[in-house]
Amino acid sequence: MFEARLLNGSLWKKIIESIKDVVEDANWECSGSxxxxxxxxxxxxxxxxxHLKSDAFDPYRxxxxxxxxLSSTNLSKILKCSSNDDSVIIRTSEASDNVSFIFESSNSEKVSQFDLxxxxxxSEHLGIPDMEYDSIVKMPSNEFQRICRDLSLLGESVQIACTKDGVQFTSSGSIGSGKISLRPNITAENLDDTVNIELNEAVLLTFALRYLNFFTKATSLAPRVILSFKTEHPLVVEYQIQDIGYLxxxxxxxxEDDDTKQTTTPD
Amino acid sequence: MAAGYDSAESNYTDDECSTQGRDELISNQTNILGEFYKNHREEEYNRGHNLELFPESPDVTFKESCIVGIDEAGRGPVLGPMVYGICYCPVSKTDTLASLGFADSKELKPSKRDTLMQIMIQQSGMIGRGVEVLSPNYISNCMLARDKINLNVISHNTAIRMIRRLLERGVNISLVLLDTVGDAKSYEKKLNKEFEGKFKIEVHIKADSKFPIVGAASICAKVVRDWCLDNWVFKENVNFTSKLGSGYTGDPNTKAWLSGNLDKVFGYPNIVRFGWSTCRKKLEKAYQVEWEDEEDNDNPKIESFFGKGKVAKSHPFFTERFLENPK
Structure with a gap:
């Protein structure tokens, strides 16, 4: 028997919308934690x-x-049938080939059940080791979304440079180029608006904007985004989901092949 | 020129013209088109280019007001060029023209067309003529370009170009008669706008059978088109088997040629109009091109950075029933 109720059901919607462009079919692994x-x-x-902690749910069994x-597309379809203030119960048993999604309105007057x-x-499962990053940038999530969106007007990829002076996003394409620089700013009135850079070593990395624009669909999940960089390693774009989990x-x-390197570094 | 014009004064009887025509045809086999093609042999015979062939205008066409006919041959076929013909003569000679037997080329036997072509050459002092050969390669390029130009527009532009060419020479045009391409009304409007009412323009359905001057133009076009197909020099260094036929997709010879000469790698030579759906369908049988997705090439796989992790067990519903996905 598995059962998990999330009071704030709209959170499920946001999570599925954030991941469905990246993963089509995935295994949702449910355990005690x-x-x-x-x-x-x-x-x-x-x-x-x-990861969503068991604490997030009440009850959790x-x-x-x-x-x-489950397929993300189908999950998204089902969850769109819920209202934003519904609570969502996910229920299944070992013997069943179904998962039930039960939406309950806040006044308990309407209950809908969908079985998927x-x-x-x-699925291949990758072991992600803990590692020390060269540079960690914490910034407002909507600011990061904006930067990725704006730069994708110019090119297919973004070059991100983290130095002690700040972080710089550059993109170029056939119509021209764009460069956006952010200085560390810890004096903003609202803590969520600060740009915070932890720097062990300067990094210069290039990423496909197509994917970053998929990732930033998660912006509504968290006011802050954490970007962790390490030379020749994957970038981590992290959204903390309140205090109940992370995405x-x-x-x-x-x-970059040698050709592009030559054009990006001045002689 | 003047001599030719004079001889037009004498009326031919049907018999006279066919005998004389045939004789000329035999002795001047190459001359018929040689006049059109004299500067376009061999290497210049590169069928990728369009040809504009306008013999000198008769002097009389500068002095007297002229009637002009325009028609085309080979709009529909999948093989070979589309040829536009233009003929013009003084309005006063319209009756003479009719008595010479000019009519819709489609209703005349090839031998009769050749004869009439011959007469036209003999009558160079009275009838002016010209053709524009639009190569199949040019038509393919127009139809498959990013900004596609359809065949109607190509046709309209060609007619406009040919009229303009006569104007540049100083031919005294009073009336232009054309066979319609697309809607007759809007075509007429387009032409009138182009030439600002300098002369009368009439677009007719089946103009080639109604007006001898358009019939003459259609003969010019048809004879040149047929000649092009019969004497096609393949730029491609390949021996192509069997007859081309008329080039129309309904022609069994053309069908056989298309089926028999498809190279699985290189497709068809340039005689084929690639924009035609017949051709596109045939080419589906050739090898398809796979384009490598460049975008992902320079993006390494995420697995190359992380080791294998612990794979979660499948749902008991599947394991208990020994259900597995095919490898």
């Missing part, structure tokens, strides 16, 4: 890692670890 999901996009360039294979058929998904996106850096 909570619900997690890991999945890659179809070209295996980006990875999503989601998980008799035995269970893996629920489970899929058997062979992390990993994106492999682009390898």
């Amino acid at each position: 909570g619900i997690s999901l890991q999945g890659m996009d179809s070209s295996h360039v980006a990875l999503v890692s989601l 998980c008799d035995r670890n269970i893996s629920l294979g 058929k489970l899929m058997n998904i062979d 992390k996106f990993y994106l492999a850096p682009k390898i």
